[in-house]
Amino acid sequence: MSQDLRGEQTERRSRRVARGLVIVNTGDGKGKTTAALGVIFRAWGRDFDIRVFQFIKNTGARFGEHRAAERLGIPIESLGDGFTWLSKDLDRSAALAQEQWRRSREAILRGEEDIIVLDEFTYAMHYGWVPVQEVVDTLKRRPESLHVIITGRYAPQELIDCADLVTEMRLIKHPYDDKGIKAQRGIEF
Amino acid sequence: MSQDLRGEQTERRSRRVARGLVIVNTGDGKGKTTAALGVIFRAWGRDFDIRVFQFIKNTGARFGEHRAAERLGIPIESLGDGFTWLSKDLDRSAALAQEQWRRSREAILRGEEDIIVLDEFTYAMHYGWVPVQEVVDTLKRRPESLHVIITGRYAPQELIDCADLVTEMRLIKHPYDDKGIKAQRGIEF
Numbered sequence: 001m002s003q004d005l006r007g008e009q010t011e012r013r014s015r016r017v018a019r020g021l022v023i024v025n026t027g028d029g030k031g032k033t034t035a036a037l038g039v040i041f042r043a044w045g046r047d048f049d050i051r052v053f054q055f056i057k058n059t060g061a062r063f064g065e066h067r068a069a070e071r072l073g074i075p076i077e078s079l080g081d082g083f084t085w086l087s088k089d090l091d092r093s094a095a096l097a098q099e100q101w102r103r104s105r106e107a108i109l110r111g112e113e114d115i116i117v118l119d120e121f122t123y124a125m126h127y128g129w130v131p132v133q134e135v136v137d138t139l140k141r142r143p144e145s146l147h148v149i150i151t152g153r154y155a156p157q158e159l160i161d162c163a164d165l166v167t168e169m170r171l172i173k174h175p176y177d178d179k180g181i182k183a184q185r186g187i188e189f
Numbered sequence: 190m191s192q193d194l195r196g197e198q199t200e201r202r203s204r205r206v207a208r209g210l211v212i213v214n215t216g217d218g219k220g221k222t223t224a225a226l227g228v229i230f231r232a233w234g235r236d237f238d239i240r241v242f243q244f245i246k247n248t249g250a251r252f253g254e255h256r257a258a259e260r261l262g263i264p265i266e267s268l269g270d271g272f273t274w275l276s277k278d279l280d281r282s283a284a285l286a287q288e289q290w291r292r293s294r295e296a297i298l299r300g301e302e303d304i305i306v307l308d309e310f311t312y313a314m315h316y317g318w319v320p321v322q323e324v325v326d327t328l329k330r331r332p333e334s335l336h337v338i339i340t341g342r343y344a345p346q347e348l349i350d351c352a353d354l355v356t357e358m359r360l361i362k363h364p365y366d367d368k369g370i371k372a373q374r375g376i377e378f
Contacts, residue, residue, distance in 0.1 A: 019373075021364060021373060021376065023376070024361075025220060026361075027359070029356040029357065030224075030354060030356050031214060031220060031224035031227070031356050031358070033227070034224045034227035034228055034231070035219075035220035035223045035224040035227055035358075036227065037226070037227030037230045037231065038220070038222070038223035038224055038225065038226030038227035038228075038229075038230065038254075039223055039227075039376055040227075040230065041226045041227065041229065041230045041253075041254060041257050042223070042226065042252070042253030042254050042257060042375055042376070042377075042378070043253060043375040043376065044253075044257050045252075045253040045254060045255070045256030045257030045258070045259075045260070045375075046253045046256065046374060046375040048375050063231070063234075064230075064231030064232060064233075064234040064235045065227075065230060065231050065234060066234070067234030067235060068230050068231060068233050068234030069234070070234075071234070114375070115375075115376075147373070147376060160361065160362065163362060164362070164364035165219060165362060165363055165364055166360075166361035166362035166363075167218040167219050167220050167358050167359065167360060167361060168218065168358075168359040168361050169220070169224075169356050169357075169358055169359075170216070170356065170357040170358075170359055171355075171356060172213075172215075172349065172355035172356060172357050173349065173352060173353070173354060173355035174354055174355075175210060175353035175354055184208075184210060184336070185235060186231055186232040186234075186235040186237050186303070186304075187210065187212070187228055187231065187232065187304075187336060188231075189231070
């Protein structure tokens with residue numbers, strides 16, 4: 001991309017945001033991904049360009065957020081194998097996360113959007129699949145006006161140190177533990 | 190509404206949700222309203238009927254969420270005077286909150302939607318404008334399949350006791366305190 005075009009894009013965006021933020025939603029509670037979706041909802045209402053990379057969740061997942069995003073023209077790109085602590089093929093989980101990081105890193109440095117969401121990305125750092133330092137370096141090199149939102153438990157301290165806004169979602173009460181109620185479609189997925 | 194029609198409606202909804210939840214997002218951190226918006230986003234992707242009552246925020250506010258919701262056909266009804274702890278006319282703030290509660294209570298008992306959001310409603314209870322017991326009684330009498338989401342700081346204990354899912358958003362790091370950065374359009378409002 002030519003220097004001129006880059007300058008023009010930066011100028012276009014700088015009318016919208018003074019300074020892009022690095023936002024981290026972490027903790028054991030509900031609402032980490034959901035709050036990121038809420039930001040998308042708001043930002044879409046302001047005509048921001050948004051792109052979402054989902055880690056962990058199965059490639060091609062069709063949850064409520066995918067259906068909504070598709071209708072609104074917001075790309076949600078999922079690449080994962082539904083990794084949990086019970087997964088057997090960790091090499092595959094790691095490889096998918098690394099590939100997804102390669103793609104999102106490219107988008108962050110290119111900076112064509114106003115907001116980039118890396119959903120459940122903390123796990124990839126926590127399990128050592130993606131070096132935290134490389135993430136921090138990439139965030140520091142991003143275009144000034146780009147917001148990046150990262151969600152997931154176990155946010156590494158180095159990421160928290162480099163973030164602007166960090167919220168911990170704490171579980172106070174959960175029906176699935178206490179009352180045996182199943183996760184609800186349209187609410188949680 | 191006739192008994193038959195009510196039965197039909199309940200059946201229609203019960204295909205979607207096993208059981209409506211009372212969800213409370215509280216705490217000092219960011220993301221309480223935003224996570225409620227995220228649920229709306231998901232639920233809209235699943236064709237749920239949604240209605241949002243905003244307390245506190247100025248009537249007719251045009252934040253990102255209002256713009257987005259308008260485009261998606263989700264009614265967000267704001268009634269408030271932008272109350273803060275610096276407000277002078279508390280009688281007016283109280284009266285607006287009580288009127289808004291009257292409207293939302295009616296909607297909750299009527300139960301025509303799948304999800305009703307009472308945004309920043311905790312303050313009305315915290316400041317004694319709306320009796321918590323009346324809220325709890327209303328929630329208990331709602332149609333079985335209706336989800337109700339309540340946001341705001343200082344959620345009263347009686348509300349937490351009656352809720353299914355309670356999350357506390359805790360502030361870990363905030364740019365406006367630490368670095369003097371202003372709230373960002375499209376992200377926070």
